Amino acid sequence: MTHTPVNNSPETRMERIRLRLETALAPLECVLEDDSARHRGHAGAASGGGHFNLRIISSQFEGLRLVMRHRLVYDSVHDMMHNEIHALAIVALAPSEV
Template sequence: MSVQRHIEDKLHVAFQPAHLSVTNESYMHAVPADAETHFKVVIVSGEFEGQRLVSRHRAVNQILADELAGPVHALALHTYTPEEWEQYYGQVPASPACLGGSRLG
């Protein structure tokens, strides 16, 4: 099973999201063509109600601890409550450029 699929499955189980998008952004970085090292996650869940942004990110990072300790080098997180998502629908920020990691030469 792909790393992306593991991420999707774990987040579905943990947060029962109203919306989940996991995008492999590895192609934008200096990694092999088939890499699964850089991801953007957009997740909308009622589980985030009353939580600050840092708490939401910690919760996601905890669920994905194995992936972050292994194959995943970077994880861009965009976490919303359903109400926030309605307010900002379709306006997901772009991920920043990678400033580190391996370089192919």
């Protein structure tokens, strides 16, 4: 049985993150930025995990507190946390807040 390695190139990683967010939250807007270069030398960067900034607008956030919005985001990428994603800065808004 052969094992196919995961391609951890920044573009592919960002595409996977974006796809999971779009599938789980059907966002009206999803702006994902790779901020890893600013964190070179940081312990999380050494493990290969990236630093990302996310601005996401989804109707699923209507009526939810910030902690629940973040939970929905983290739930959609949970298996990528700590290996492909070291840090994720989130701005999660409902359409009525834009």
